[in-house]
Amino acid sequence: MNPKPKSWLKQQCYRFASVIFFICFIVIWELICRLAEVPNYILPSPSSIVSAFFSVEFSRWMTHLGATLRVALIGFALSILIAIPLAICMVRSELLSRTLYPVLVVIQSTPVVAVAPLIIVILGTDDPSRILITCLITFFPIVVSATTGMLETPEEMIELSKSLRAPQYRETWQIRIPYAIPHIFTGLRVSITLAIIGAVVAEFVAAEEGLGYFIQFSTSYFKIPQAFAGLFFLAGISLLLFKSIHWIQAWLFPWSLPKKSKY
Amino acid sequence: MSSNNSKAYVSMKSVGHRYDPLPDAPMAVQNIDLDIHRHEFVAVVGPSGCGKSTLLRMVSGLLIPSHGEVSVFNLPVTEPRDDVGIVFQKANLLPWLTVQQNILFPLKHKYGNYSKKDEQRADELLKMVGLEQFSNKMPDQLSGGMQQRLGIARALLLNPDILLMDEPFSALDALTREQMGFELLKIWEAAPKTVLFITHSISEAVLLSDRILVMSERPGTVLDLIEVDIPRPRTSDTINEARFTQLTNLIRGHIYEPQA
Numbered sequence: 001m002n003p004k005p006k007s008w009l010k011q012q013c014y015r016f017a018s019v020i021f022f023i024c025f026i027v028i029w030e031l032i033c034r035l036a037e038v039p040n041y042i043l044p045s046p047s048s049i050v051s052a053f054f055s056v057e058f059s060r061w062m063t064h065l066g067a068t069l070r071v072a073l074i075g076f077a078l079s080i081l082i083a084i085p086l087a088i089c090m091v092r093s094e095l096l097s098r099t100l101y102p103v104l105v106v107i108q109s110t111p112v113v114a115v116a117p118l119i120i121v122i123l124g125t126d127d128p129s130r131i132l133i134t135c136l137i138t139f140f141p142i143v144v145s146a147t148t149g150m151l152e153t154p155e156e157m158i159e160l161s162k163s164l165r166a167p168q169y170r171e172t173w174q175i176r177i178p179y180a181i182p183h184i185f186t187g188l189r190v191s192i193t194l195a196i197i198g199a200v201v202a203e204f205v206a207a208e209e210g211l212g213y214f215i216q217f218s219t220s221y222f223k224i225p226q227a228f229a230g231l232f233f234l235a236g237i238s239l240l241l242f243k244s245i246h247w248i249q250a251w252l253f254p255w256s257l258p259k260k261s262k263y
Numbered sequence: 264m265s266s267n268n269s270k271a272y273v274s275m276k277s278v279g280h281r282y283d284p285l286p287d288a289p290m291a292v293q294n295i296d297l298d299i300h301r302h303e304f305v306a307v308v309g310p311s312g313c314g315k316s317t318l319l320r321m322v323s324g325l326l327i328p329s330h331g332e333v334s335v336f337n338l339p340v341t342e343p344r345d346d347v348g349i350v351f352q353k354a355n356l357l358p359w360l361t362v363q364q365n366i367l368f369p370l371k372h373k374y375g376n377y378s379k380k381d382e383q384r385a386d387e388l389l390k391m392v393g394l395e396q397f398s399n400k401m402p403d404q405l406s407g408g409m410q411q412r413l414g415i416a417r418a419l420l421l422n423p424d425i426l427l428m429d430e431p432f433s434a435l436d437a438l439t440r441e442q443m444g445f446e447l448l449k450i451w452e453a454a455p456k457t458v459l460f461i462t463h464s465i466s467e468a469v470l471l472s473d474r475i476l477v478m479s480e481r482p483g484t485v486l487d488l489i490e491v492d493i494p495r496p497r498t499s500d501t502i503n504e505a506r507f508t509q510l511t512n513l514i515r516g517h518i519y520e521p522q523a
């Protein structure tokens with residue numbers, strides 16, 4: 001219901017706003033590097049980053065990407081599997097939520113970077129410890145969003161259930177959980193980006209492969225353009241994962257999206 | 264049938280409720296005495312906050328009164344009953360279910376599933392409220408009036424003897440509201456039920472009901488119980504009748520000058 005339809009040019013500007021911004025950013029960056037002759041080991045130019053990207057074999061990229069994704073996605077999935085049932089239990093039992101909420105807040109406010117080395121010492125340098133680190137960082141947003149959503153279920157919907165004298169598990173399953181879906185997906189979007197951060201932090205502490213590991217060793221060998229290439233690759237993957245959460249929501253729960261989806 | 268007519272279906276004996284458990288806290292409603300007969304249409308009007316919803320929730324069994332006793336069919340109400348249907352103020356549909364799933368929700372929620380026969384019944388109800396082409400749409404694709412009709416159809420699914428309606432049309436515009444009133448009358452005349460109908464609109468109450476319970480400001484009590492002796496069927500012409508104006512003025516007088 002726009003009073004004036006936007007012109008074609010304006011429409012395209014809105015549509016590709018982020019792409020246009022990104023291109024401008026790269027061009028200005030390139031210009032600064034060339035005109036000021038910034039050395040590569042301080043700030044590599046976009047063009048040198050691109051060539052560094054292609055100088056690394058594709059299969060090597062895939063190995064590192066695979067390692068990071070494996071940890072991030074397993075950790076993320078595990079987080080969902082634990083967080084949602086836990087949220088359900090916390091909504092159904094006030095005692096449990098009173099007991100656990102402070103514990104969760106403590107876990108959340110402890111910097112994962114500080115705990116990661118300890119976890120590696122205790123659990124070893126393999127995947128399980130990296131997955132645990134990822135879990136620790138992705139867990140909280142999911143629990144909070146799921147409990148918030150379930151607790152915010154309108155009183156009238158709950159009364160509908162009560163008036164039917166339905167069993168409690170159906171109130172949870174057929175009313176509270178569906179009502180919480182949009183909230184849960186907001187939590188998942190936050191969480192999936194944290195999952196990548198968790199995996200990378202874990203790789204910084206102990207790993208033989210993965211994009212985080214790749215960035216770290218490139219930096220330590222002063223292959224700065226290569227480190228930047230890894231960084232951008234990682235950012236691209238994060239963005240893609242973030243978007244896919246949205247796609248999954250649109251695919252499985254189209255009703256849960258706001259009428260006018262902004263991104 | 265006619266012998267049943269005298270039998271009170273819903274009966275309230277000096278019913279009162281206070282939400283706050285403290286003994287000197289104010290009562291939300293007090294001293295309500297009301298007998299509703301079989302297939303009677305009783306409307307409740309009163310100023311905002313006088314306890315109309317509280318009254319309805321006590322009849323539905325969602326709220327147990329702190330004073331007095333509500334009984335339905337001579338049994339004290341201790342929990343929600345199967346033969347009572349509730350229509351909520353804001354349709355209260357579930358946005359993740361289609362129109363058909365919404366109307367079948369009471370069965371799905373109560374028993375876990377439903378049969379082909381239930382689906383047929385749902386389709387009949389949808390037809391009755393004029394939504395048969397919309398059965399696969401989502402609720403947010405319906406207009407406010409259509410949503411409210413769906414809410415009514417859903418309350419009728421379990422074929423209740425008693426229908427409780429808490430300001431079912433208050434979210435609608437004046438025109439749709441009037442139409443919905445007549446549609447409700449049609450539904451009620453086709454399949455008579457005992458109805459407790461809460462409304463803010465005095466004319467709606469007079470137009471639809473057999474008797475009107477007028478409540479006072481908080482703490483809500485009975486100001487008057489008015490017999491609406493306008494013959495049925497009532498139509499849009501009813502509004503022009505002298506008796507209609509008389510009754511609405513009478514109620515208006517009660518609400519604005521409770522002492523007089």
Ligand SMILES: Nc1ncnc2c1ncn2[C@@H]1O[C@H](COP(=O)(O)OP(=O)(O)OP(=O)(O)O)[C@@H](O)[C@H]1O
Pocket residue numbers: 282283291309310311312313314315316317318481
């Ligand atoms: N859950 C509750 N806890 C405490 N007090 C309540 C609760 N629900 C209602 N009340 C109080 O009881 C009184 C009656 O409320 P009720 O909702 O029954 O009024 P109402 O007549 O339905 O009003 P309206 O016409 O605005 O819907 C109000 O003063 C309100 O503050």
Ligand SMILES: [Mg+2]
Pocket residue numbers: 315316317429
């Ligand atoms: Mg009310």
